[in-house]
Amino acid sequence: MLYPPNSADKLGFTEIKELIKTHCLSVMGQQMVDKIGVMTNYDQVVKFLNQANEFKNILQNDDALPINHFYDIKSLANKARIEGAFLSEEEFFQVQASLTTVFGVIAYFNERVGVYPNLEALFEHLPIEKAIIRKIDQVIDPKGKIRHNASRELLEITSGIAKAEQEARRKIDQIFKNAAANNWTADGSLTIRDGRLCIPMLAENKRKVKGFVHDESASGQTVYLEPEEVFTLNNRIRDLEFDRRREIIKIFTALTDELRPYVPLLLSYHGLLTKLDFVRAKALFAIDIEAEMPKVVNEAKLKLFNARHPLLYLNFKKEQKTVVPLNMSIDDGTRIIVVSGPNAGGKSVCMKTVGLLQMMVQAGLLIPASADSVAGVFKQLFVDIGDDQSIESDLSTYSAHLSKMKNFVENANGKTMVLIDEFGTGTDPQFGGPIAEAVLEALNHKKVRGMVTTHYSNLKIFASNTEGIENASMLFNNTEMQPLYMLEVGKPGSSYAFEIAQKIGLPQNVLNLARNKISAGQKKVDSLLVDLEREKKEIIDTKQKLNKQQQRVNTLLAENEELKTFLDENRKNLIREAKQEAKDIILNANRLVENTIAEIKSSNADKEVTKALRDTLNVEVKKNTIKAEQPKTVVKVDEEIKPGDWVKLIDSDTTGQVMEVIKDNVVLAMGELRTVVKKKRVEKVSRSAVPKEQRRSSNVSTGDIASFSPEIDVRGMRTEDALHAIEKLFDRALMMGYGNLKILHGKGDGILRKMIRQYLKKYEQVDRMEDEHPDRGGDGITYVYLK
Template sequence: MLYPSNSTDKLGFTEVKELIKAHCLSEMGRQMVDKIQVMNNYDQIRKFLYQANEFKNILENDAPLPIHHFFDIKSLANKAKIEGAFLSEEEFYQVRASLTTVFAVIGYFNEREGQYPNLEALFEHLPIEKAILKKIDLVIDQKGKIRPNASRDLQDITSGIAKAEQEARKKIDVIFKSASGNGWTADGSLTIRDGRLCIPLLAENKRKLKGFIHDESASGQTVYMEPEEVFTLNNKIRDLEFERRREIIKILTALTDELRPYVPLLLSYHGLLTKLDFVRAKALFAIDIEGNMPEVVNDATLKLSNARHPLLLLNFKKEGKTVVPLNVRIDEGTRIIVVSGPNAGGKSVCMKTVGLLQMMVQAGLLISAAEGSVTGVFKQLFVDIGDDQSIESDLSTYSAHLSKMKNFVEQANGKTLILIDEFGTGTDPQFGGPIAEAVLESLNHKKVKGMVTTHYSNLKIFASHTEGIENASMLFNNVEMKPLYMLEVGKPGSSYAFEIAQKIGLPQNVLNLAKNKVSAGQKKVDTLLVDLEREKKEILDTRIKLEKQQRHVNVLLAENEKLKSYLDENKKTLIREAKDQAKNIILNANKLVENTISEIKSSNADKETTRTLRENLNTELQKNTVKPVVVKTTVADEELKPGDWVKLTDSETTGQVIEVIKDNVVIAIGDLRTVAKKKRVMKVSKSSVPKEIRKSYSQTNDMASFSPEIDVRGQRTEDALNNIERLFDRAVMMGFGNLKIIHGKGDGILRKMIRQYLKKYEQVDRMEDEHLDRGGDGITYVYLK
């Protein structure tokens, strides 16, 4: 139940319906949009939401649904029901085109059986009766015209007409040529008059030919005559055309008779097309407003995350601006939220956002809120927004408000959502405030849920110590005197009346006079609220700063873990390689010693030969001797500079200097970063650094210079896909979150091929068009998981 009846207009729901209607392809779909109503049946709401969400998924992630023609089959079927009536050639063409669309749609979903269960339910048990198409195809061609061979008689008549027309043309050509040769004709050629082919004759020569004069020129110098011989043939042609029309009606009547048994099925097809057009329009609107499907629960509750007013969102999109998102929760613990704050601070928009999104959900529409939002089902929605004074009903503004409050208090219950703007205004605040407080207390006692906006201090105080009612305020930058449009639940907000008046330029003496007229208690309350706002802003800024620092710490910890893992892995590898190398050295040394001894024994060598063999042995052994490493510590700043290669003295880790900060050095090791004291590093030559480490650093530089944007306009499809694949591989390897692909608009073929190609990668989360003002569907944004 909606109260009052104009609530849909007040909240903008009527405008939402108009925007959805603009996406409909047929009048039937637009009529269905007109019938959209706020429901309170939980299962019905879920069904409509799932249908819209599945269609949105098709539009964004699947091949296009083959929807081409939407004609009003219902009116054609009702016409065909009448005995003796017949459908025209154009009407049969519309039936055929619509059925082709229906069968293509059913085939589309059959190929994806189980993938879109709620949309499949639209045509469950609906057969594909191709016999209807076959019957129509025998009579009507692809252009919607009756086939010349639709019947034997029609074929004979059509042939007779063609033959007679050819004979008539041949005769009139002969007569025209003869008359021209005699100089009887006026300038020009054969012409049509009253649907007849005529010869233009000079008026003075009109008696020289027998025939029927159909017309004459404005000057009277030229007459247009149909020769007697041709006149007879043309009459014959006209008779044949009448006969042909009678035969066509006979054929169409027979075809209509054959179609009549299928009328109930045609009506079912009509219902499917209408529903598809309707759901498609809802899905397209959801894409426009970046809508998602919330979790729907069968309870009077509400939790919106990053919610935005859909109409405001669309307007801001055109202007290139963004809407500040809203986070709000209404449940048994926090039933009514009392929103306060400065004028033009966004209180009313905040409340209307809650009301409109709840209304949209209960009408089966996706909403402009983040996934994870939860919406319940309210049996009643009561709205008091704007001035409803009425001269006819003798109601003032305040009387109209009181009339609504009376209905609210009498009819509201725990399943009711109330939305009241500027609660209590319209009369003397000294009396309006207490009345508003009493109404609020009564509504809270009935467990009513909702949101109200106010400037009254007594309502803020009442909310602060009443269970079930929570204060909230729209944040305000009291330094720059600008609203932040952010809802903060928990504390009331100041109206900033004096501050705003001062910024606007109201004379200081007037401001001082006004301040003196405000009671000390009210002054104290308002000052306290301003101070709270200031503290709240400082806390918010501090929290943001701390979160940023915490993220930085988390990154450093992750890098440290990676570095440790990298060092441990390299250490094991180096030890294993060293052991293998030592083993090989020992084996080679043993072989060398044995060979030397064998040569000495076998040759009975003298002292000189033995000495030579020993020298060779020592030379070979010294090749494997490890030279002691002299550790050089870096002391002065000028000894190290960015780009130098260094080694940590207490390990074999090598890296490149990024920055020198006092006694510390920032070192890059592959794609990791570490900080070390200067005394812990020693400078080494670039050639002594392993190629793998130099390559790793080179890749790090590549990452810094990597651009996640590519322009493939003018490229062949194959070349474009190859270039995009290379960019995609690098982006995935480097951990980039999104890519920007500029492919242009054209016929949309390149855009379609690129999107189909990228869908096969599981790393792709979604793809979106650029904003209309910055390229629209000529640019695709690819978001990676």
């Protein structure tokens, strides 16, 4: 139940329906959109939401549905139902095109059985009766025209017309040439008059050729004459055309009689087309507003994450602005939210967003909010927004509000959502405040859910002391005197009346006079609220910075953990290989010694043989002896250290390659490890002084650079996810010394492109940003050049 009846207009739901109608392909679809209303049956709500979500998935991720034609075949079927009636050539073509669409859609879903169950339910058990199309195809061609061979009689008549027209044309051409040769004709060529082909003759020569004058020029000097012989032929053509018309009616009547038994099936096909057009329009609108399907529960609750007002989103999208997202929750613990804060701070928009999105969910429409949002089903939706005073009903503004409050208190229950804007206004605040507080207490006693906006301090105090009611405020930057349009649940907000008045330019003496007229207690409360908001804003900013830093720390920890795992695995492999190699050497040595002793014995210790065997043994010993490497001389170079140079830590023998120089620090690559040290702790060495193995390892590690791609595709990602991914890529590019990045963000409305560029401008390492060449993507791709 929706009260009052004009609540849909107040919340903007009527505008939503008009926007959906623009996506419909047929009048039937538009009529179905007009019937959209708030449903209270949980199963129905879920079914309609799933249908829209599945169609949205098809439009974004699957092959296109074969939807080309939508015609009102219901009216055609009802016409064909009448005995003796027949469909026209155009009407048969509409039936043919519509059925082609229907059968194409059914075949599309038959190829994807189980993938879109809610859409499949639209045509469940609906047969594909191709006999209808075959019968029409025998008469109507693909262009929607009757076939010349639709019947033997029609073919003969059509051939007769063609021959007679050819003969008439030949005859009139012959007469025209003869008259022109005798200079009887006026300037010009053969022309049509009264549907007849005529010869333009000079008026003085009109008696030279027998025939019928159909017209004359304005000056009377030229007459348009149809020769007598041609007149007879044209009459014959006219008679044949009448015969053709009668034969076509006969064919269409017979074809309509054949289709009459299929009328009920045609009506079912019409229903499917209408529903498809309707669901398709809802899905296209959902894509326009970047809507998602929330989790739906059969309870009276609502939890919104990153929610946006759809109409505000579309307006801002045209102006390339972004809407501040709304996060709020109404459940058993927090039933009613009392929103306070400055004028023009967004209180009403916040409340309208809540009401409109709840209406959209219960109307089966996807909403512009995170898919993690939770939406319940309310049995009643009561709205008090705007001024409903009525001269006819003798209702003042406040009387109209009280009339609604009476209805709310009497009829609301635990499954009712109540939305009240500027609660208690319209009368003396001294009395309006207590009445509003009493109404709020009565609604809370009935476990009603909802949101109200107010400036009354007594309502803020009541909310802070009452279970089930929660204060909330619209944040305000009291330094710049600008609203932030962010809802903060948990504390009331100041109206900033004096601050806004001062910004507007109200004289200071007037402001001082006003301050002196309010009580000291009220001053203290308002100042406290202002200070609380300022502190809250500072906490939020600090929290955002900490979250960002934490994300970077987590990334570095993950990379370090990965590096540690890699080094541990390498160490184990090296030890395993070394042990195996040592074992092989020992076995070979034992075998060689035993063979040498045996040969010495067999030669009776012959000196020559023994010497030769000893030489062989020494050769093998030298082969398996590890030579101690001579320490390589470190060549000190006084040149400035730059990226790519090799350096050695002064207090150890560790060497590494410089990846980046940042003021007094250098970023070193030592194998897979990256570290930052002070310039004064390293000294430059020549490349030849670095062991080959380390250079090779560095090349492998810079293979990390080679394998690293300075290109990222963020199309289809949410703004926060895209910025996080770009930040990660940016950090790695800086660490590896890359000069530029390529970001694929797509064109769309340019919002993602704008947000990315604004985000990257804050980094001093960014030199400039440019669009890709128009032939290769244009402003759908951004190149970022680093200093």
